[in-house]
Amino acid sequence: MDLTYLTADYAGIGGQLKAAPEDFFVEEIPLYTPSGQGQHIYVKIEKIGLSTPAVARKIAQALGISPRSIGYAGLKDAQAVTRQTFSIDNVSIEAVQALNIPNVTVLEVQRHRNKLKTGHLAGNRFELRVTNVDETAIPQAKAIVDILAQKGVPNFFDSQRFGNRGNTGRLGQLIMQNNVPEFVAEFLGRPQTHESVPIQAARQQVDEENWTDALAIWPSKFSDERHVLEAIYKANGDVSVALQALNKKTKTFFISAFQAHLFNRMLAERVERIDQLEDGDIAYIHQKGAAFVVESAAIEQPRADSFEISPAGPIFGTKTLQAQGRPGQREEALLEEYHLLPEDFKIPGLKISGARRPYRFPVKNPKIGWNNGLMIAFELPSGSYATRVLAEVMKPD
Secondary structure, three states: OOOOOOOOOOOOOOEEEEOOHEEEEEEEEEOOOOOOOOOOEEEEEEEEEHHHHHHHHHHHHHHHOOOHHEEOOOOHHHHOOEEEEEEEOOOOOOHHHHHOOOOEEEEEEEEEEEOOOOEEEEEEEEEEEOOOOHHHHHHHHHHHHHHHHOOEEEEOOHHHHOOOOOOHHHHHHHHHHHHHHHHHHHHOOOOOOOOOOHHHHHHHHOOOHHHHHHHHOOOOHHHHHHHHHHHHHHHHOOHHHHHOOOHHHHHHHHHHHHHHHHHHHHHHHHHHHHOOOOOOOOOEEEOOOOOEEEOOOHHHHHHHHHHEEEEEEEEEEOOOOOOOOHHHHHHHHHHHHHHOOOOOOOOOOOOOOOOOOOOOOOOOOEEEEOOOEOOOOOOEEEEOOOOHHHHHHHHHO
């Protein structure tokens, strides 16, 4: 789905974000500082070309401990220079200081009482280089970033949320609508040109309902698909068994992608007003992660102006706080477009609770400069994506 830009009045600068580590720097902003006491060792490292789990495994191997003894607050890109902190249980400071791992540099070592867990993070600081642009792009980029700093960044789910084939949201929709034949065609058939030759061939056999031939050549790494295909084969081509054969985790994943698609639809309609409340809106309290119904937009708007709260869109589910007034009517109309009601998210065997997600997130301390390319630096809260900032600035196709 094409995403509307908040800064659509400004042309994007274009350019290219290279994958070279020297063009991409990320540093964690910790939620708290180590106390200096406790059985856990907090080690801040700089890594290049390695994923977070890979570094954790290498640390465990070097220290002769279980990887389960190591914690971290979030995942960091492997194709970047990144700084982040790991916690290591029940080892000596000296052993951690002596770590010698290729492409990993130990920066700081301190003690603390608890293990680092996912979410123990205030945010991240990014510094990115955009190439294939002229230095004359600086004023345009600065104007865009200034608007984002004032109004916030549209909190769209990015394309990776919808899978390599771009259809996970569609699959979730078909599960919700119990459209099994179309689900099978979308899940197992319809080869796409970017896919490998073996999987294209197997999908073509599904399109022709040659279940035996499809199963014979289906690549083993596509295990979820193969399991469903086996069930259809054993049922002599009866596709009605497909959803029963699909495991709960994958069903939930597809439905969550459909929820993300619906959220993006609502945000696309609201993108030019993501900093403005309406009567009946659901407001998200950034500091607390809580939400409430806005009875008077005029009274609550100053809190939105200070970024204490933001209008929030629906992640539809059984426990989603319902908007009122015109915002609520728009959400109901969207579900009606898909022939769904809120109660349809109550699916036996699955937990589709739903939530509220803010339509925007803040970007802090933005800086624009030039160093062999356009340099963009900014800070984002935990869980926010730098790609959304870059989408506004670059406006790629």
